[in-house]
Amino acid sequence: MLRIKNMKTSVKRRPFGNTGLKVSEISFGAMNLRMLPDNDSANKLINDILDTGINLIDTARAYDTRGYGNYAISPGVFISSEIELGKAISARTDIDEPLVIVTKGHGYTPQEFDSHLAESRERLQIRNENGKLFIGKTEIILVYLTHGIGLQRYEGMVRSGLFTHANKMREEGLYHFLGFSSHYGDSVVIQKAIESGYYQVCELPYNIYNISLGEGGSTDLIKLAYDEGLGIINMKAFGGGGMVAISEQLSDLTGIGYAGMARFCISNPYISTIDAGVTNIEEFLADIHAASLPRLSAQERVELRERSLVASRYLDSICRECMHCMEKFECPQSVDFPRILGMHGRYTVSKSLGFDISGYKSEYEAFDPPASGCIACGECNEWCEYQLDIPDMLETAAHDFE
Secondary structure (H helix, E strand, O other): OOOOOOOOOOOOEEEOOOOOOEEEOEEEEHHHHHHOOOHHHHHHHHHHHHOOOOOEEEOOOOOEHHHOOOOOOEOOEOOEHHHHHHHHHHOOOOOOOOEEEEEEEOOOOHHHHHHHHHHHHHHHOEEEEOOEEEEOOEEEEEEEEEOOOOHHHHHHHHHHOHHHHHHHHHHOOOOOEEEEEOOHHHHHHHHHHHHOOOOOEEEEEOEOOEOOOOOOOOOOHHHHHHHOOOEEEEEOOOOOOOHHHHHHHHHHHHOOOHHHHHHHHHOOOOOOEEEEEOOOHHHHHHHHHHHHOOOOOHHHHHHHHHHHHHHHHHOOOOOOOOOHHHHOOOOOOOOOHHHHHHHHHHHHHHHHOOOOOOOHHHHHOOOOOOHHHOOOOOHHHHHOOOOOOHHHHHHHHHHHHO
16 A cells, blocks of 8 residues: 655644555645646646645646637637746755645546546656656655446446556556546446446545535445545535636625535544645635634534525536536537636526625627527536536526626
8 A cells, every 4th residue: 555754834734544644634636727828827826735735636628728719818829837837846946745646537447548648747757766756756646536427438448448457557556546537417327437447546525515426315325435445535615617616606695604604514524634725825725724623513514504595596507607517519500608617607596595696697798609609409418427417507697698
């Protein structure tokens, strides 16, 4: 089993399942690097976060602005989360413990798995040396996830022999641990994957407004993963993407602020680490501060959850602007539907709560083509991890704004 010497840091460590690792309770979700204005901003944020002493970073091959219809931040400038992490880490000489690097691919057959893993290793600048993995002078532990599995994908992976092949790649030293990520609508396959014995790590969404994969489900899948010895990465503790802004709106209704949301998740004893996706160091320091506060008791968690229920009706069927749909799909009509629907979700919640909505129409007018440019082909729906009807929602947005 691997052992990691802890850096001197105020961020507490927790066991990472049965991997033998201990990981920081707050980890860096590097998806939002692609939302920054330029490469220098990405590099600075990564280095600022490394300076806090956390030891787990979560990224993905698809966290790349090229996945957004080849979207350039500015002319000729693209941001790839993996590439930026590789550059920043390789330049450091002061990191005194191995970093746990979690990355993901959409390789669901042995051939795709090899291709996606090789590309991630190249982008991250990973090299093998004396039986260990390094980025620059920093030793790393590489956790590789099959990204966004659903039942059909998982069954196809089993049929293709992917897991036997992936284990061989692990034995060859290309990565250390295999994991998976999945979402709220896929509880059946999540349970299958947890109990399969194929995986050592899982990444699942869980937050105060949606505990359906935890204690709010027919089976507490987070506890099940813990009992099966998997390391558990809690994504979307703050809702993810556009949900951060909506959660801030709802705090006036529930009295549950940013720190309350973080404490609710950190106080779940089965979670290994909260994956905090941020766009500035101040947000990340707020996460670390929340992690330093006293843990909530079981009764306090129940009471906080009960307070959150008054807001639940505002969160059913709105787009979280997580952008995962755009990792493998480009709208043939060039409709920027994640941002349109994310903005429309904020508009809907604001209107329901009686907040000022005067600025939303002018914000919407910047979209070209508008929501009405959707021809309802439905090709996007396959890629929505929340199983939303995107064309129907665009029709509603067009009705509200046009």
